[in-house]
């Protein structure tokens with residue numbers, strides 16, 4: 542496996558831990574508001590090879606013993622479970638970020654992760670605008686995660702037009718009974734579709750309202766606004 546980027550230290554990507562973040566390239570969705578356009582679309586390098594990544598991680602393990610694998614979309618890479626197994630063999634805490642559109646690879650990763658963050662981005666009918674051709678993989682991943690025994694969160698960037706009070710119940714139905722749901726504020730910067738650079742984010746109070754509605758569906762709602 543190879544990676545498009547490595548951020549040595551992050552205080553915000555792994556709950557309650559300092560972590561190194563690894564970025565994979567490519568994605569099976571095309572969210573118009575994506576901030577990682579350069580990773581998602583025709584990324585041609587430079588790459589860092591898996592062995593070099595592991596060497597860097599092990600060298601620094603006394604300072605940072607947690608790793609986040611994010612993208613792009615990590616699960617489009619068939620080698621992902623083997624790489625995560627190598628992280629666990631070396632004693633790291635591992636968090637995986639995913640959009641949930643590859644449940645088979647996700648299932649193969651479960652033994653080798655300590656935490657999963659899965660995006661639940663919008664109501665079912667709007668997912669086609671993010672590039673999804675079928676919702677079955679999303680539904681399956683939600684169940685895989687809820688029943689996995691691995692700690693997890695579902696998370697949602699509150700993008701105007703995709704996440705509104707009128708449709709938040711439909712998102713709630715998707716994750717009903719989940720332990721944790723996170724709302725993140727949308728930042729209109731360097732978006733895949735430049736139109737979204739000019740979209741005004743929801744006000745914080747509005748996102749609080751979304752959180753109150755979501756509270757009826759899940760055990761815990763966290764607002765990162």
Ligand code: SF4
Nearest residue numbers: 568570571572575613
């Ligand atoms: S926001 Fe995430 S799922 Fe959407 S295109 Fe970007 S990397 Fe892919």
